[in-house]
Amino acid sequence: MKTALITGITGQDGAYLAELLLEKGYVVHGIKRRASLFNTDRIDHLYQDPHDEDQRLILHYGDLTDSMNLTRIIQETKPDEIYNLAAMSHVKVSFDTPEYTANADGVGTLRILEAVRLLGMEKKTKVYQASTSELYGLVQAVPQSETTPFYPRSPYAVAKLYAYWITVNYREAYGMFACNGILFNHESPLRGETFVTRKITRAVAKIALGLQKELYMGNLDAKRDWGHAKDYVEAMWLMLQQEEPEDYVIATGVTTKVRDFIRMAFAEVGFNIRFEGKGLEEKGILDSIDQEKAVQALEIENFKVQPGDVLVKIDPAYFRPTEVDLLIGDPSKAHTNLGWKPKYDLAMLIEDMVSSDVSLFKRDIHLMNGGHKILNQVE
Ligand code: NDP
Numbered sequence: 001m002k003t004a005l006i007t008g009i010t011g012q013d014g015a016y017l018a019e020l021l022l023e024k025g026y027v028v029h030g031i032k033r034r035a036s037l038f039n040t041d042r043i044d045h046l047y048q049d050p051h052d053e054d055q056r057l058i059l060h061y062g063d064l065t066d067s068m069n070l071t072r073i074i075q076e077t078k079p080d081e082i083y084n085l086a087a088m089s090h091v092k093v094s095f096d097t098p099e100y101t102a103n104a105d106g107v108g109t110l111r112i113l114e115a116v117r118l119l120g121m122e123k124k125t126k127v128y129q130a131s132t133s134e135l136y137g138l139v140q141a142v143p144q145s146e147t148t149p150f151y152p153r154s155p156y157a158v159a160k161l162y163a164y165w166i167t168v169n170y171r172e173a174y175g176m177f178a179c180n181g182i183l184f185n186h187e188s189p190l191r192g193e194t195f196v197t198r199k200i201t202r203a204v205a206k207i208a209l210g211l212q213k214e215l216y217m218g219n220l221d222a223k224r225d226w227g228h229a230k231d232y233v234e235a236m237w238l239m240l241q242q243e244e245p246e247d248y249v250i251a252t253g254v255t256t257k258v259r260d261f262i263r264m265a266f267a268e269v270g271f272n273i274r275f276e277g278k279g280l281e282e283k284g285i286l287d288s289i290d291q292e293k294a295v296q297a298l299e300i301e302n303f304k305v306q307p308g309d310v311l312v313k314i315d316p317a318y319f320r321p322t323e324v325d326l327l328i329g330d331p332s333k334a335h336t337n338l339g340w341k342p343k344y345d346l347a348m349l350i351e352d353m354v355s356s357d358v359s360l361f362k363r364d365i366h367l368m369n370g371g372h373k374i375l376n377q378v379e
Pocket residue numbers: 007008009010011012013014031032033035039062063064065084085086087088089090104130131132133182183184185186187192
């Protein structure tokens with residue numbers, strides 16, 4: 001029975017990876033941060049009573065900024081595989097918290113690698129580092145592959161650049177099995193609510209159900225290569241099962257503008273959106289409603305919006321000081337060496353996310369009708 005340690009287990013990828021590894025028979029240790037509220041929503045369905053004899057999911061309090069804590073956990077759990085997924089992962093927020101981001105996302109990776117080395121586990125423990133397509137930043141060439149030069153464009157991406165190279169360095173210097181998965185954007189119903197896809201799918205559900213009036217967005221022209229997180233955690237695992245440690249791009253090879261993601265997400269509930277105007281004046285207007293599709297998706301007959309209503313507006317607060325305009329990955333190496341191919345395309349991803357958010361807010365409506373107060377957070 002193999003043992004894995006996942007940092008960032010309470011995040012989107014941590015949750016899907018924990019599920020995958022438990023299915024494969026692993027004992028899974030996870031590091032969670034202490035918070036004043038419960039923060040394990042995404043993995044609560046995997047929770048096992050610590051008194052169970054065959055408990056295979058074990059959580060430890062910890063933080064990537066605390067090397068003694070990390071060293072102790074690695075020493076106690078003796079993992080065969082470490083998946084370093086923990087990070088301050090929001091690009092825009094990294095401009096507000098650059099020093100913390102460098103500490104957690106950059107030096108945090110060093111702490112893990114150095115702990116493995118100091119404990120003399122460099123020949124036993126394999127390390128996966130959550131690298132990112134944000135490393136490519138300012139476009140040098142497309143599609144981006146393992147050999148495309150990096151040009152990071154945010155404190156987040158610069159911190160991840162350090163993490164990328166320190167992983168390569170420990171592999172070369174100490175013969176460690178350490179790999180970078182250079183993952184392009186991947187989303188799911190578990191995606192954090194402030195990332196663009198989830199912000200959109202939540203807003204689509206809320207607007208369609210009459211819980212929100214409009215959606216404020218930043219740069220609609222950014223292009224991203226979006227895949228499903230379920231497919232991407234499989235690639236992480238595959239990388240650590242190879243004979244040799246190597247770095248891999250994981251992507252779909254298809255890129256889409258934010259504006260088109262919005263259109264596709266609204267179309268999922270039968271709302272056809274057209275965009276008019278330029279720059280900050282651009283607006284997303286409800287062109288028409290496909291009544292049959294809307295009724296089927298929402299299970300309601302009467303909508304609080306009608307054709308002509310402005311549902312999407314621009315707010316400059318969501319623009320970044322430096323933007324990454326275009327990401328499109330070339331996953332050929334992963335196809336050939338790992339035999340990895342995504343099962344979800346963008347249409348399937350959007351369907352999964354919108355239907356999940358519609359169910360979520362229908363449940364809220366149900367609770368509100370029963371007299372419960374629901375927090376109405378909008379990002
Ligand atoms: P999330 O933001 O959903 O999850 C991040 C996780 O890291 C959470 O469990 C969070 O804990 C934890 N965390 C944050 N800071 C610390 C810290 N200082 N110490 C310990 N734990 C911490 O990210 P994703 O699941 O989407 O991404 C996983 C990793 O992959 C990240 O490193 C991200 O940068 C990277 N990545 C993600 C991509 C994507 O498209 N999703 C693409 C490429 C790379 P808490 O729940 O308490 O906040």
